[in-house]
Amino acid sequence: GAGVSQSPSNKVTEKGKDVELRCDPISGHTALYWYRQRLGQGLEFLIYFQGNSAPDKSGLPSDRFSAERTGESVSTLTIQRTQQEDSAVYLCASSRSRGANEKLFFGSGTQLSVL
Amino acid sequence: GENVGLHLPTLSVQEGDNSIINCAYSNSASDYFIWYKQESGKGPQFIIDIRSNMDKRQGQRVTVLLNKTVKHLSLQIAATQPGDSAVYFCAENRDAGNMLTFGGGTRLMVKP
Numbered sequence: 001g002a003g004v005s006q007s008p009s010n011k012v013t014e015k016g017k018d019v020e021l022r023c024d025p026i027s028g029h030t031a032l033y034w035y036r037q038r039l040g041q042g043l044e045f046l047i048y049f050q051g052n053s054a055p056d057k058s059g060l061p062s063d064r065f066s067a068e069r070t071g072e073s074v075s076t077l078t079i080q081r082t083q084q085e086d087s088a089v090y091l092c093a094s095s096r097s098r099g100a101n102e103k104l105f106f107g108s109g110t111q112l113s114v115l
Numbered sequence: 116g117e118n119v120g121l122h123l124p125t126l127s128v129q130e131g132d133n134s135i136i137n138c139a140y141s142n143s144a145s146d147y148f149i150w151y152k153q154e155s156g157k158g159p160q161f162i163i164d165i166r167s168n169m170d171k172r173q174g175q176r177v178t179v180l181l182n183k184t185v186k187h188l189s190l191q192i193a194a195t196q197p198g199d200s201a202v203y204f205c206a207e208n209r210d211a212g213n214m215l216t217f218g219g220g221t222r223l224m225v226k227p
Contacts, residue, residue: 040220041220042204042218042220043159043206043215043217091158091159103161106151108158
């Protein structure tokens with residue numbers, strides 16, 4: 001596609017349920033990032049994938065959060081046993097590589113609301 | 116801890132005026148800075164970037180200024196238009212791995 005695509009655009013779930021968020025990066029982009037954005041705040045780095053290398057999970061806030069990516073394609077972010085504090089917009093971004101100064105292209109995000 | 120932050124959470128300007136959005140950073144090791152624009156319901160969009168070996172960089176209606184002495188970054192928008200209304204984030208790249216650290220954002224409101 002022309003840009004980074006995320007689905008669903010909105011997700012409402014009950015506390016304790018698991019959710020899965022999907023990201024389709026720009027074709028040919030080897031690097032993929034997940035960020036979390038709480039209401040009125042900046043972007044919080046979660047996890048990073050580069051090709052077939054081991055992902056950088058240093059930003060994941062707890063073991064309830066996990067992400068997968070197969071090769072250089074789709075990525076899924078899974079949140080288990082969701083809590084109300086998980087409510088946020090989850091943004092995915094991709095770039096051509098992990099080189100210095102490579103621009104990130106963002107999707108529109110998934111708005112997650114945990115009731 | 117070290118962070119990227121913004122001085123003004125909200126900036127209101129008259130259409131046609133120039134806008135200046137400021138950002139402070141504390142990590143002197145950062146060598147690459149980016150401004151992103153985020154409109155409501157959308158992901159951040161790249162506006163302009165600057166490397167630490169530069170003081171100024173110009174784009175179309177936008178200029179980024181970098182003052183390494185006081186660790187200050189600013190985004191200037193000339194002849195601000197209603198379409199410029201958005202939240203603006205500065206971000207720094209602290210290493211070669213594109214691990215962007217974002218500031219809290221400034222909301223720009225353009226009055227007609």
